[in-house]
Structure formats: C-alpha cells, structure tokens
Amino acid sequence: YISEGGDFCSEREWVTLNVGGKLFTTTRMTLTAKEPFSMLSRMFTIDSGQFNLSPSSVDSSGAYLIDRSPTYFEPILNYLRHGKLILDAGVNVQGVLEEAQFFGIESLVPQLESLADDEKLKKKQQPLT
Amino acid sequence: YISEGGDFCSEREWVTLNVGGKLFTTTRMTLTAKEPFSMLSRMFTIDSGQFNLSPSSVDSSGAYLIDRSPTYFEPILNYLRHGKLILDAGVNVQGVLEEAQFFGIESLVPQLESLADDEKLKKKQQPLT
Amino acid sequence: YISEGGDFCSEREWVTLNVGGKLFTTTRMTLTAKEPFSMLSRMFTIDSGQFNLSPSSVDSSGAYLIDRSPTYFEPILNYLRHGKLILDAGVNVQGVLEEAQFFGIESLVPQLESLADDEKLKKKQQPLT
Amino acid sequence: YISEGGDFCSEREWVTLNVGGKLFTTTRMTLTAKEPFSMLSRMFTIDSGQFNLSPSSVDSSGAYLIDRSPTYFEPILNYLRHGKLILDAGVNVQGVLEEAQFFGIESLVPQLESLADDEKLKKKQQPLT
Amino acid sequence: YISEGGDFCSEREWVTLNVGGKLFTTTRMTLTAKEPFSMLSRMFTIDSGQFNLSPSSVDSSGAYLIDRSPTYFEPILNYLRHGKLILDAGVNVQGVLEEAQFFGIESLVPQLESLADDEKLKKKQQPLT
Numbered sequence: 001y002i003s004e005g006g007d008f009c010s011e012r013e014w015v016t017l018n019v020g021g022k023l024f025t026t027t028r029m030t031l032t033a034k035e036p037f038s039m040l041s042r043m044f045t046i047d048s049g050q051f052n053l054s055p056s057s058v059d060s061s062g063a064y065l066i067d068r069s070p071t072y073f074e075p076i077l078n079y080l081r082h083g084k085l086i087l088d089a090g091v092n093v094q095g096v097l098e099e100a101q102f103f104g105i106e107s108l109v110p111q112l113e114s115l116a117d118d119e120k121l122k123k124k125q126q127p128l129t
Numbered sequence: 130y131i132s133e134g135g136d137f138c139s140e141r142e143w144v145t146l147n148v149g150g151k152l153f154t155t156t157r158m159t160l161t162a163k164e165p166f167s168m169l170s171r172m173f174t175i176d177s178g179q180f181n182l183s184p185s186s187v188d189s190s191g192a193y194l195i196d197r198s199p200t201y202f203e204p205i206l207n208y209l210r211h212g213k214l215i216l217d218a219g220v221n222v223q224g225v226l227e228e229a230q231f232f233g234i235e236s237l238v239p240q241l242e243s244l245a246d247d248e249k250l251k252k253k254q255q256p257l258t
Numbered sequence: 259y260i261s262e263g264g265d266f267c268s269e270r271e272w273v274t275l276n277v278g279g280k281l282f283t284t285t286r287m288t289l290t291a292k293e294p295f296s297m298l299s300r301m302f303t304i305d306s307g308q309f310n311l312s313p314s315s316v317d318s319s320g321a322y323l324i325d326r327s328p329t330y331f332e333p334i335l336n337y338l339r340h341g342k343l344i345l346d347a348g349v350n351v352q353g354v355l356e357e358a359q360f361f362g363i364e365s366l367v368p369q370l371e372s373l374a375d376d377e378k379l380k381k382k383q384q385p386l387t
Numbered sequence: 388y389i390s391e392g393g394d395f396c397s398e399r400e401w402v403t404l405n406v407g408g409k410l411f412t413t414t415r416m417t418l419t420a421k422e423p424f425s426m427l428s429r430m431f432t433i434d435s436g437q438f439n440l441s442p443s444s445v446d447s448s449g450a451y452l453i454d455r456s457p458t459y460f461e462p463i464l465n466y467l468r469h470g471k472l473i474l475d476a477g478v479n480v481q482g483v484l485e486e487a488q489f490f491g492i493e494s495l496v497p498q499l500e501s502l503a504d505d506e507k508l509k510k511k512q513q514p515l516t
Numbered sequence: 517y518i519s520e521g522g523d524f525c526s527e528r529e530w531v532t533l534n535v536g537g538k539l540f541t542t543t544r545m546t547l548t549a550k551e552p553f554s555m556l557s558r559m560f561t562i563d564s565g566q567f568n569l570s571p572s573s574v575d576s577s578g579a580y581l582i583d584r585s586p587t588y589f590e591p592i593l594n595y596l597r598h599g600k601l602i603l604d605a606g607v608n609v610q611g612v613l614e615e616a617q618f619f620g621i622e623s624l625v626p627q628l629e630s631l632a633d634d635e636k637l638k639k640k641q642q643p644l645t
Binding site for chain 1: 405407408444446452454455456458459476477478479481482485489
Binding site for chain 5: 276278279315317323325326327329330347348349350352353356360
C-alpha cells in the first residue's frame with residue numbers, strides 16, 4: 001500500500017487553535033476545504049470576499065482563540081480532516097451536535113441528530129421505574 | 130447554513146482560569162452573561178457595583194486561580210457557553226452538582242439534582258445482595 | 259442564590275503540587291484544614307510544632323514533588339476541598355484507598371474500604387466459570 | 388528475567404511528532420523499521436532513495452507537524468514499537484483503521500477491519516426497536 | 517493515624533522520565549528498589565557494577581527518553597511506588613503486560629497474564645453470532 005503523499009508533505013499553512021484552553025494544530029486547508037461556507041471556514045479563508053469573517057484574537061502563543069468545548073470539537077476537526085464522523089464510546093453526541101451547529105458544519109448535522117435520537121431512545125428503554 | 134458570526138468575532142475580553150491546575154480559556158462575557166448574580170459572574174463583572182466580588186489571585190501566566198475540580202467545572206463552563214447541560218458517560222453527576230452549587234449557577238441545580246437522583250436509583254436496582 | 263464569597267476571594271496562599279508529574283494547584287488551607295494530623299497536612303502546616311514534617315523538594319517551577327499517582331490523588335484533593343468523595347465511573351476504588359492511606363486522610367478510609375468491598379463482590383457475581 | 392538492553396540504550400535518533408497538537412516522542416527506527424514502504428516510514432527515512440518523501444514542517448519546538456487525530460494515532464505508534472495492536476475499551480476501532488490507512492501501515496489494516504466488523508455486528512444486536 | 521514520613525520527606529533524588537512524550541516524575545529509589553535486576557532498575561542504578569546499563573538520552577528538559585507507551589507505563593510505575601497492581605476499567609491488560617515484560621518487572625507478569633486470560637475468556641462468552 002503506497003498512499004499518495006501529496007497532501008501530506010506539500011507546502012501548507014499550519015494554524016493552531018486554542019479551543020477553550022486546549023491547543024489543536026491543523027492546516028488552513030483542513031479548516032476551509034470541506035465546508036467552504038461554514039463559519040469556521042470563513043474565519044480562515046484568506047481570499048478577499050464578501051463572505052469572509054475577520055479571524056478571532058490570538059493568545060500569547062499565536063493560537064486563534066475560540067470560546068467553545070475542546071472535547072466536542074475534536075471529532076469535528078477529525079471529520080474535516082478525513083470526512084468521517086468517529087465518536088468514542090462515552091462521548092455525548094448532543095455535545096458534538098451543539099458544536100457542529102455552532103461552527104456551521106452543515107453536512108454533519110443530520111447524522112448527529114439521528115445518533116442523538118437513537119441515544120435518547122436507548123435511555124428510555126433502560127429499566128428504570 | 131450561515132450562522133451569524135457576530136458573537137464569534139467581535140471584540141471580546143479573553144480570560145484564562147486556572148481551575149485546580151488546569152487552564153480554561155473563555156471570555157468575560159461567557160462567565161457573566163447567563164447568571165449575572167452567581168458568584169462566578171460577580172468575580173468577573175467589571176462595572177462597579179455593590180454585588181461585585183474582588184477577583185481571585187492570578188498565577189504566573191496571568192490565569193485566575195480557583196481552588197476547585199477541573200473535571201467537574203468543564204460541563205459548567207460549556208453550559209455557560211451555550212445553555213445546555215451535556216455530560217459524558219462516566220462523569221459523576223454529584224461532582225458537577227457540587228461545583229454548580231459552589232459557583233452559584235442556580236439554573237443548573239434542579240436539573241443536576243434530578244439526574245443525581247436517577248443515578249442513585251439505578252445503582253440500587255443493580256443486583257447486589 | 260448568593261453564596262458567601264468569603265473563602266473564595268480572601269487572601270490565600272496558593273501552592274502547586276507535582277504529583278508524579280502532573281500539577282495540581284490548590285491552597286495551603288485546603289491541604290491542612292480538614293485533617294490536621296494527616297501526613298499531607300503536616301507537610302504544609304507552617305506553625306512551628308512537634309508534629310510538622312519538613313516539606314518535600316520542589317521542581318524547577320516551584321511545585322512540591324510527591325512521588326505518587328496523580329489519577330488517584332485527584333478525588334482525594336476534591337474531598338479536601340469540599341468534603342465529599344466523588345469518583346468517576348471506571349476509576350479503581352482500590353487505587354484511591356491506597357492514596358488515602360498513604361497521605362493519612364483517615365476520615366476517607368472506611369468509606370473507600372466499603373466501596374472496594376462492594377466492587378469485589380460485584381466482580382465475583384459476574385458469570386465467569 | 389534479564390531482557391537485553393541493546394535496543395533500549397544504544398545511540399538512537401529521537402524525533403518528536405506534533406500530531407494534531409499533541410506531542411509524541413519516539414525514535415526514527417520505530418517509525419521506519421516495521422513497515423519500510425509506508426508513507427510514515429518514507430517520511431523519516433534518511434538514506435537517499437526514490438521512495439522517500441520530504442519530511443513535514445516542524446513547529447517552534449522542532450516537532451514534525453502531522454494534521455491527524457492524536458487519539459487514534461497512539462495505538463498505531465505502540466504497534467510500531469512492539470508489534471501488537473492494543474486498544475483500550477471505548478476507543479473507536481474505525482478511527483484507528485482510518486489512521487492506519489492514511490499512514491500506510493498495511494499489516495494492521497486486516498486486523499482492524501475485522502474488529503470494526505465485529506463492532507458493527509454487536510451494535511446491531513443491541514435491543515433497539 | 518500518623519504514618520511515618522520518613523520515606524516521604526528524606527533527601528531523595530528525583531528523576532523525570534519522558535515516556536513516549538508524557539512526563540512522569542518519580543525518584544531513583546522507586547525505579548530501582550523493588551526489582552533490582554530489571555532493565556528499568558539497572559538503567560537508574562548508580563553504583564558501579566556489571567549489571568548496570570548506561571542510561572538513556574535526555575530531552576531538552578532533562579527527562580530520560582523512553583520509547584514506549586505512557587498509558588500502559590502508568591500502572592507499572594504505581595506498582596513500583598507501593599507494590600500493588602491497580603488498573604482502571606477500560607485499560608487493556610495486554611498493554612500493561614507488554615510493558616511489564618519490556619521493562620523486566622518480573623513479579624508483575626504472572627498476575628497480568630492471569631488477568632489477560634480472564635479478559636479473553638469473558639470476550640468469548642459474550643453473545644456474538
């Protein structure tokens with residue numbers, strides 16, 4: 001198996017986000033390519049255009065400050081990296097849904113809503129008078 | 130989906146809390162807007178007023194020192210960010226309740242008490258002679 | 259709800275512990291008030307007296323070095339903060355008991371021993387020939 | 388039991404990876420020896436050759452930047468260290484599979500695919516109308 | 517309860533290990549006393565002797581570099597501290613066994629092998645098919 005290293009080694013612009021106090025390192029491309037009209041993407045799009053938002057403040061290490069939960073942001077960033085939603089057991093789906101909606105990652109919302117509904121159903125079925 | 134970026138990118142004052150040794154980065158607005166009369170809010174309210182508390186000491190990195198559990202503070206901060214209580218599986222509800230009461234986040238207390246009662250009930254129902 | 263901020267904002271002496279490589283920030287009062295005769299308390303009591311122990315070495319950041327498990331120390335520190343024992347699911351009770359005994363937090367020991375016994379009983383009852 | 392310390396103490400070249408914001412310290416040998424033709428190996432192979440990729444950028448601490456999930460990279464690095472796949476309960480197999488495929492660790496893929504299939508089967512069998 | 521503080525406060529030599537990127541702080545005595553002939557002990561024994569290994573390289577903070585899993589090393593270090601094997605729920609026993617064998621902590625191996633066998637048995641008994 002030899003995967004193409006193209007997108008791995010080429011020149012890229014790295015950015016670090018400080019999400020609620022935890023640092024995430026990624027590339028501008030990851031943040032903008034998959035959902036170009038999301039709020040997250042518009043924050044990190046350089047080309048001048050009417051949809052762009054001005055970026056957030058940076059902390060003393062140069063990381064962009066975002067006032068949200070790091071725990072629930074993590075699966076969203078992974079989704080932007082490779083296009084799959086992957087949640088560990090024990091992670092509250094509702095928490096990830098909340099962040100997907102906040103950042104405007106629209107393509108994730110239906111899948112998360114459906115998972116959240118399943119979870120509610122399961123809880124109800126547990127034997128508790 | 131285009132969410133309004135207003136509250137995301139506008140000028141804000143960022144603060145970092147050192148809760149029991151773990152750093153949380155957030156904004157003064159998050160800490161004060163939802164429950165203006167809570168102890169937490171009064172610590173971080175700037176306007177002069179009779180209800181305000183003087184803020185805590187800061188550590189060498191400038192973070193406000195708070196002598197409490199970081200684990201159980203995290204869902205409370207998320208609640209102040211977006212108004213929903215979201216707990217991962219395995220997190221002890223009683224621990225979060227304890228912090229909500231300490232910080233005076235009154236609107237969270239009934240919901241947490243009800244969840245804590247459910248948990249106690251479940252434990253009793255497990256087969257253990 | 260307006261909790262008294264007295265013990266929150268008053269002048270306090272903050273100390274940082276390096277427990278097995280993880281930093282915990284708390285106050286001298288938390289470490290000494292609840293169990294004045296415990297080893298932990300005696301290490302951090304300033305008043306001259308026959309029971310006091312000389313404090314441990316400090317690391318390069320000034321944190322007191324303690325060669326024990328950070329994972330199991332955490333619920334003990336929370337107990338010293340607010341007087342309740344709160345354990346997340348998945349945390350091994352035996353590990354916390356071990357630390358309570360080491361630090362001499364006597365009032366926690368019976369409760370932890372009883373929980374540890376319950377856990378052993380449950381394991382036995384699981385169907386495993 | 389006296390294990391040979393040869394590969395433990397000999398001169399080695401240490402490298403640090405910054406995977407999505409988390410640092411992993413390991414040796415060049417661990418990254419290259421087990422799967423010499425994987426993308427990961429080719430990034431860290433020094434000998435000049437046609438298969439080599441140029442390495443990634445480094446962050447300010449000198450760690451190689453990799454825009455992937457740290458959580459799911461961890462068991463893959465352990466596999467490269469000692470040749471066994473070891474997953475904690477609660478870790479999503481699909482997430483590790485995704486990374487194994489990205490980094491080109493071919494020998495891990497069939498085992499992970501089989502585990503992922505088992506997991507899907509189990510989920511289906513849970514009673515959820 | 518007054519535990520003897522002797523081994524807590526006496527002069528000790530503190531060492532920090534960088535295990536796969538995570539720092540663990542402990543003492544030379546903890547690493548060497550319990551299993552004097554293990555590889556780990558021989559690395560940190562100062563007395564000149566034929567069994568000693570030369571220590572590993574150090575990172576920029578002076579921590580000894582060890583190219584192994586931090587997750588599974590943690591319970592082994594705790595064992596060396598107080599002589600008990602304590603595993604959290606969800607930790608893979610096989611992972612700890614792997615490290616015990618690598619570091620040559622012989623007295624832990626039989627206990628871990630027995631636990632690993634129990635775990636395999638349980639998995640088989642789960643209803644799948």
